[in-house]
Amino acid sequence: MNPSPSSSSAQVHKGLEGITVSETRLSDVDGARCQLIYRGYSIDELVGKASYEEVSYLLLCGHLPTRQELQEWNAELASHRALEPEVLQAMSSLPLANNPMAYLRTVISLMGLRDPAAEQLDPPILRQQAIHLIAKTPTLIATFERLRRKRPMLGPRPTLSHAANFLYMLHGDDPSPSQTSALDAYFVLLAEHGFNASTFAARTTVATQSDLYSGIVAAIATLKGPLHGAANTKAMEMLMEIGAVEQVEPYVQKTLSDHKRFMGFGHRVYKGEDPRAKHLKRVAQELAGLNRAEARWFEISERLQEAVWKAKKLSINVDFYSASLLYYLGVPVDLFTPMFACARMAGWSAHILEQLADNRLIRPLALYVGPRDSTFVPLDQRPATPTT
Numbered sequence: 001m002n003p004s005p006s007s008s009s010a011q012v013h014k015g016l017e018g019i020t021v022s023e024t025r026l027s028d029v030d031g032a033r034c035q036l037i038y039r040g041y042s043i044d045e046l047v048g049k050a051s052y053e054e055v056s057y058l059l060l061c062g063h064l065p066t067r068q069e070l071q072e073w074n075a076e077l078a079s080h081r082a083l084e085p086e087v088l089q090a091m092s093s094l095p096l097a098n099n100p101m102a103y104l105r106t107v108i109s110l111m112g113l114r115d116p117a118a119e120q121l122d123p124p125i126l127r128q129q130a131i132h133l134i135a136k137t138p139t140l141i142a143t144f145e146r147l148r149r150k151r152p153m154l155g156p157r158p159t160l161s162h163a164a165n166f167l168y169m170l171h172g173d174d175p176s177p178s179q180t181s182a183l184d185a186y187f188v189l190l191a192e193h194g195f196n197a198s199t200f201a202a203r204t205t206v207a208t209q210s211d212l213y214s215g216i217v218a219a220i221a222t223l224k225g226p227l228h229g230a231a232n233t234k235a236m237e238m239l240m241e242i243g244a245v246e247q248v249e250p251y252v253q254k255t256l257s258d259h260k261r262f263m264g265f266g267h268r269v270y271k272g273e274d275p276r277a278k279h280l281k282r283v284a285q286e287l288a289g290l291n292r293a294e295a296r297w298f299e300i301s302e303r304l305q306e307a308v309w310k311a312k313k314l315s316i317n318v319d320f321y322s323a324s325l326l327y328y329l330g331v332p333v334d335l336f337t338p339m340f341a342c343a344r345m346a347g348w349s350a351h352i353l354e355q356l357a358d359n360r361l362i363r364p365l366a367l368y369v370g371p372r373d374s375t376f377v378p379l380d381q382r383p384a385t386p387t388t
């Protein structure tokens, strides 16, 4: 059967490339100028000055908090950080050996199932649910790591910041100020990024008037892929495969001749370097300086950045230096993508609120290119083997 000629002259935009589907007040991903703005503030202004707590407030509430507002926000986050005993119990009965993103997706879904207000879409309730998930996700990830390593559980400490709490719960001791500020910068830089695939999935989900938890689950499921969030894990695996600075050139040549991709390079929107990358590079370099025995991961990264640019004029993206940065903080490589989810929880939630504040069902079209006018043949008259 031949595909029918299309009766429509519709132009197909594969991957929705270049299509503007909505307005947003949350961030401007300016591909031509390679700039990223959160609610009016360049990330160059925010990183190193505003904490993740302030940035999550900015995204969800629309302005930078006053001292009083920040104190209240921090207190709310602190009151939501611990996992309920029932969630902990359920977590220990789930499989721990598979993809941590699948685990995260499942536990967030369980949290939605347990929330009696999950189906309510009023903004104050949605904001509460957002705080709940922003606060709990780092605890969930650290707890997952402790469960699978059969280490004793550690709850959050009210005196520690969002970033410091995660490192404390993961490692069991107080992080240094430089480790805390490195993770805080990472969280700030990855908090929000326009209509990327996972955010779009979240907005599409809630645009059906489904609930916030379902939107976040859809976002996590979408972030999980290597062309999106899992590129940070793949980038670290690539650095480990290279292993030494002298191996960078041969690796680049082989990757090119095998027509494979360099993970952490290229971007759909940015025409040059991802504006987050230089900040992540600086932080990774600082951490490498404090960890001389492991300095090679930064050195390999820097050499690879140069070599790929020279060979293919490809720039690095957010995931490239995220890899060594998270590695230096002692985060296991397969937890890099859940760390991305931790940071993006603020952006996803803010987008869900924004979508529901001015909602319209998201329902694009597809151009049908299959056959038409096929004649139905009853089952008992069809040939035993399929005809092509």
Ligand code: COA
Residues within 6 Å of the ligand: 015, 226, 227, 228, 229, 231, 260, 261, 262, 263, 264, 265, 266, 267, 268, 269, 314, 317, 318, 319
């Ligand atoms: N390594 C090697 N080549 C790459 C590349 C990469 N990381 N990214 C893009 N290219 C090349 C493609 O091979 C293609 O070349 P061709 O036209 O000669 O075939 C061209 O650049 C366009 O690629 P395309 O996949 O159409 O671009 P896109 O806009 O759909 O892709 C990404 C964007 C992010 C999916 C892509 O750059 C990629 O796969 N990067 C690696 C994964 C990654 O780091 N993801 C995180 C994104 S933040």
